[in-house]
Amino acid sequence: MEDRKKDHIDLAFKSQVAAPHSDSRFSYEPLMGSHMQGVLEPFPFLGKTMRVPIWVSSMTGGTALARTINTNLARACNEFGMGMGLGSCRILLEKEEYFADFDMRSIIGDDLPFYANIGIAQLERMLQDGTYHKLIGLVERLRADGLIIHVNPIQEWLQPEGDLLHHAPFSIVEEFLSLTKMKVIVKEVGQGMGPESIRKILSLPIEALEFAAFGGTNFASVELQRSTPEQQELFGPLALIGHTAEEMLGVVNEMVDSKQAIQCKQVIISGGVKTFLDGYYLTNRCKLPSIYGQASGFLKFARGDYAELKAYTQGQINGLLFAKSFLRVKE
Template identity: 50%
Template sequence: MEERKKEHIELAFKSRIEGADANRYFNYEPMLSPHHSGAPTPISFAGKRMMLPVWVSSMTGGTRSAAEINRNLARVCAEYGMGMGLGSCRILLEDRSHWKDFDVRDIIGNEVPLFANIGIAQLEKMLKDGSWERLEELVHLLRADGLIIHVNPLQEAFQPEGDIFEEAPINTLSRFVEKTRIPLIVKEVGQGMGPESLKALLQLPLEAIEFGALGGTNFTLLELRRQEDFDTKPFESFANVGHTASEMCAFVNEMLDSSIYIRTRNIIISGGISDVLEGYRLVRTCRMPALFGMGSGFLRYATGDYGKLKAFAEQLKKSLSLADAYLRLRQQPDK
């Protein structure tokens, strides 16, 4: 106890809160609940059961550290009941030597959902040449529960090796959902989607839409900074184009009040979610069944000592339990 009190004194001046953003959204009610000690309430997703409303999505594949990262992430997802999306599996369509980077079903187990991942540009080409069934074979061989299709027009446009879309992505997706029975997730890669794109997607029979909202890793900016042939400064404003996770939740909620027929089952709120209470708030605010993603938080601890990744997940679980016990969403004024 003496050592703990000494630490309190040393850290007191470093632990001052100048402005608490979460306080705008929650009432703190310390009198109404004990500390929760029971198991979390299970969540159904893609026919599987999750224990936390957290999605660990689309990190990496085909690099030297990919196997270690994916195995550690699969292990923590199995232990804490979280869903997982693999990084782009495109390389497996070309070179099976990287198979071990993605083969994590035995690690993650069969209880929680695991999704493979491919880009919309590859899907467009495979539909055009009639080889799209190879994607179903890929899902089957990985023993995955479905397929993520990532949509990234700005990244591809600024990438020196980028692919060119010949069709609008919504047309490609509409054709694919008519052909396949595998569960699908559609995601952006870091700039989110506006209301018209969300409206079009919500009318497709998708397992989920993943936001990939503005505020997280920005692949448009990343690709611009890879350029060496010209000054990229005049084009970097493209990296600021997009929509935040909070904006996109509001768009989805507005769609529920419209007359469109919504066929999508779930929302995955990701992109710039670095604070657990922000993810918790958005899941509670969204009127569709929702999970949230904290990709960078998990990736930071996914290499090296598994104990650090486990400690992060344990703190995340504890934080969600505390939020359930002591926080109540405030009524937000109409804007």
């Protein structure tokens, strides 16, 4: 006891935090909850029942570690009740030997959302050449609930081997929806979307919009780092273009408040969501049913032993339970 008190004294001198560093998003109400009070109730989302408001955002495609990563992530989803989006499944349309790296339905289980993933440029090409049925077949073989279409014109334009779009992504998604009854989620890949794009995509009968907003992994920056110094200097400013999750959330809420026509009524808030406090804040402010997604946070712990990923996920949930008991989101 004496040693602990001495440690507290020593640590107190090292733990001074200036007032400007306080997190002003919340009211801390220490008298209004208990450590045993917080409960996360199961809730419907994407046509399934989730137990926690956390989404494993798409992250890895055809890498050597894909099977380990996807297996660990699917296992965590099954254990804790999360939903999962696969990384780009483009490689499965070209090389059958990688199928097992993505075939995670038996691990995640039938009761949780599980989505395949393809890029907008690949979808455009398959619509143009009439092979989009192969994509539908792949989703069925994966026993996925539907398809995430990732929209990434900045990344494709900066990528040396990138695919340039011939049509606006909105019209590509619209055409695909007209040809199939498949459930679709649309996301960006790290820059987010501006208000016109948000309004247009929410007018379509898709299952959810995933923000993938500015503030997380920046794939424009990733591609620039693969280019020459001259290109990095010339096009570097493009990597700074984007919209934060909070900015995108403002547009969504404005649409709800103004009673604009919305067919897509679910949101996955991702991009710059570093902690459970970010997720708790943003989902509580959202006026549509929402969950929060993370990619790099999960990826950090999914590449090795499952115990590390389990501890990280449990920590997120414990944090959400604490927040629900003692924190109120300010208006």
